[in-house]
Amino acid sequence: MTTKTTVSAHPMRWVPTLYLAEGLPFYAVALVAGLMYKSLGVPNDQIARWTGLIGLAWVFKSLWSPFLEAASSKKLIVVSFQLIGGVCLGLVALSLQLPTYFALSIALLGVVGIASATHDIAADGLYIASLSNKQQAAYAGWQGAFFNAAKFISLGGLVILAGHLEKQMDAQHAWMIIFGILGVMLTALGIYHSWALPGTKNTNTEASMHSVFTTLLDVIVDFFKKPGIWLAITFIILFRAGEGQIQTIGPLFLRDARELGGLGLSTDQVGVVYGTAGTVAFLGGSILGGYFASWLGLRRALPWLIVAMNVPNLVFFFLSSTLPENMSVIATALSFEMFGYGFGFVGLILFIMQVVAVGKYQTAHYALGTGVMQLGFVFFKMISGDIQVALGYKQFFVWVLISAIPVLILTRFVKIKDQATPEEDLAQADDGQVEANKII
Template structure:
């Protein structure tokens, strides 16, 4: 692992734009693309399977993480891959006018996913290198909040705009405009971050490709030699079992026709309900979850975070059972679910950061840990469409709630050290 000297900047100068830029391509792949394909007539199982498969880039990103140590600084990697992601999103927009748009756009979204996953490694490394443990915990809520502010911008503003455009033009042209906006937004963020991010300078190291692969080998061996690592891996995979399925099928359920068991909302209504009010609730939960964990400590807070993240899945059971037509009721229900999701998600981030990633390869091990987290998300995302088709929406959401129980049980067996008292100011 390299050591770094960082230029001191106030965290709120760069955390918002850094994690907004991290979230923008992620949500483009994970959520916005699914709604686009739904509007263009693709079935749920195909949407879940292929958008889930693309997400494998976030699973395996740690395999090329040592190569990023060859770069002069993490800041340069962050900016370069933000630009690559922005250009690729622009190409996705153009591909929607082609006859084989689905295959081509999926391939281009895979490039977006690769660029975004690579960006994440340097992004999180920069975050950890620039902040103390106390600051990491305190700003974890803001980190998650601005990552998911991209959700607000994408699912709220852009999906609402897509719904408006669909009423005036065909879906392909409407979504071409949406992905064009995503492209421009990410490129602008890259240019701002070129100025705003704290400067880093990597200490000299062996700069050969062979040396990088030796580092990778040592990183992996050291990771799997950590005490209790296998229980930690299972815990990380299962942490998102319920949420991963609900976050995939939930927006599709909102769009599905009532005669097919959905709520029958239009695209712009989904933008209002799920992307605006729901995302505001998520951001509020994220910030409060970060401060709650900083106050109580990860060890004592974790069970409450797991419950907060999964129990609100009950609102989808309610919605799929009653199929309310009142937009206010739907909005209120989803705000409860999204607040709990945001509050609880802080738990897995800090568990990986402060338990799994601790050691001489902090950045690389955080990438491995977050890759395992994404593996859990991808596994349950890819099977969610088939399970929903087999069970129907109501029974699917009951299943999603039940599938969250094992991680709560497993949390009792984790070995998390009590946090040491620190005196740093945030």
């Protein structure tokens, strides 16, 4: 297949905004929607189950990604799915005024999820096709920065705004405004990118379409023939056991009334501690975790990374036991947890890179590995609400700590080669950090 750039455009004109557009719908589905449903009185188990189900779009996106290679223009795909996502986010806003708002909004968010996952594939493909290797490295930092800027805007700024609006009007109208803003932002980015993105043209669509299915089948078969692959898949899924549950129930715990075992924070307070302080702590932990793994080597670092990712979840047991009212105490505790989350998560990215993805189809197998990684998150997210409702918050947070033990045991059985050189592992850690910024 041959792809060529047909229009020259300076990367700074489109790379930051492209990854901002990649992050906005992701965080709208993964994080903001859960807080909205909590404000609207939806039970925790329903929130976790249905928002988790939508996450399957990112699990299976690698299965249809090869077919997008046959499209005549990556730019057309990117712009189209940005506009589809923007329109559907606007329709979510309108649906909140209807009696059947929950079912309708979940269906629309499902469309947003599929559009966003498909957009991710095309956006990354456009980035690779439009930039030289040197440019790809130079602008990789802008990818992660603006993907996380979407987190600041949505989980930080817009959730804080939602909290202020909830004090002035009913929750439905408050969140109608928030999702209306998200829809307008993504639609505006789509319109801007119809002008700003470089044009790429696939000059071999017939040949690529003819061979894509057989190639995809070979990629999948080769993936599952890897020695120890089922142990690696089990390890990847269990790696996210504690994280998938705590990242789902944690924000709902902060919002729930104190008489129900929660902290009773307002929506804007949750936006402050999670969307600003927590995000900064996560990014700091991620950077240091990458250097730690590079220094020690993945095989020796991995147990420590797992411990660093899960032991800080103790702060939720502390918060559920003491129910502090001091916001400084709460913000400090959650920042500690998010720092550990970021520090440890890089271990999973490097495990997929260095253990799962090696071989004939390195890029494709890395994509399949990250799909398995997302599957682990989605599975534990979907069941977390039922477990929390059955156990209550305090016992649930104990369960989360226990559920992290199996993956720590498995580190004794997975085979990981020692690092080749510190320079090579440092480069992989940096690449993994970019990918982590785009997945979480």
